[in-house]
Amino acid sequence: MKKILIVEDESAIADTLIYILEAEGFEVSWVMLGSVAIDFIAKRDFDLVILDVGLPDMNGFEVCKIIRLTNQLPIIFLTARGEEIDRIVGLEIGGDDYVTKPFSPREVAARVKTILKRVTPAISNDVDPTILSRAPSGCDFILMGQALALTAIEFKLLNHLYSQPHLVFSREQLLQACGQFCDIGYERNIDTHIKTIRNKIKKHDATLQVIKTHRGFGYGFGLKQ
Numbered sequence: 001m002k003k004i005l006i007v008e009d010e011s012a013i014a015d016t017l018i019y020i021l022e023a024e025g026f027e028v029s030w031v032m033l034g035s036v037a038i039d040f041i042a043k044r045d046f047d048l049v050i051l052d053v054g055l056p057d058m059n060g061f062e063v064c065k066i067i068r069l070t071n072q073l074p075i076i077f078l079t080a081r082g083e084e085i086d087r088i089v090g091l092e093i094g095g096d097d098y099v100t101k102p103f104s105p106r107e108v109a110a111r112v113k114t115i116l117k118r119v120t121p122a123i124s125n126d127v128d129p130t131i132l133s134r135a136p137s138g139c140d141f142i143l144m145g146q147a148l149a150l151t152a153i154e155f156k157l158l159n160h161l162y163s164q165p166h167l168v169f170s171r172e173q174l175l176q177a178c179g180q181f182c183d184i185g186y187e188r189n190i191d192t193h194i195k196t197i198r199n200k201i202k203k204h205d206a207t208l209q210v211i212k213t214h215r216g217f218g219y220g221f222g223l224k225q
């Protein structure tokens with residue numbers, strides 16, 4: 001279920017948005033202050049933010065700029081007529097879209113769906129053997145007919161993800177799967193290995209993705225062409 005955060009100080013507006021977005025199957029959270037929104041986004045995962053420009057504590061543009069320092073999630077602005085639409089449209093502020101008040105909640109819901117479709121890549125957990133398969137030697141992978149030349153630990157890592165394509169693993173679990181001890185800095189170790197595997201894949205196909213990052217959890221298999 002996609003999670004949406006509404007940042008809006010007028011409860012009547014928030015209510016209509018919550019109503020329609022929940023009816024569309026989204027999980028909706030609502031806050032009234034920009035500072036609270038920034039805090040929420042830092043602590044929880046959202047898929048999209050609907051951000052009012054005129055908030056009691058901060059300007060929505062400032063909120064967006066702060067969010068953008070660490071997060072690229074889609075942001076739709078709610079603006080009153082005459083607010084700085086040109087700046088939003090020019091993406092100077094980092095918004096993805098805007099809706100002018102008064103708006104139709106249906107229109108907002110439609111925009112939310114369009115944006116989420118645009119940013120959510122079509123990732124398949126199914127392993128297509130013509131793209132990626134285990135090498136006959138049993139210690140490397142073949143990507144579209146060519147060996148990836150993985151090191152032993154890289155092979156174990158990718159093999160673990162590949163063998164259970166529907167699961168997400170923490171860094172600790174992955175390290176254990178590779179037979180390594182969870183020493184200080186192990187998280188960074190895993191990240192480095194994952195990066196190297198991705199670079200080796202990139203050499204064969206610049207756009208192909210095989211390992212998916214699950215923010216706040218770890219890694220899983222995810223084929224994206």
Ligand code: CA
Nearest residue numbers: 009052054055
């Ligand atoms: Ca407002």
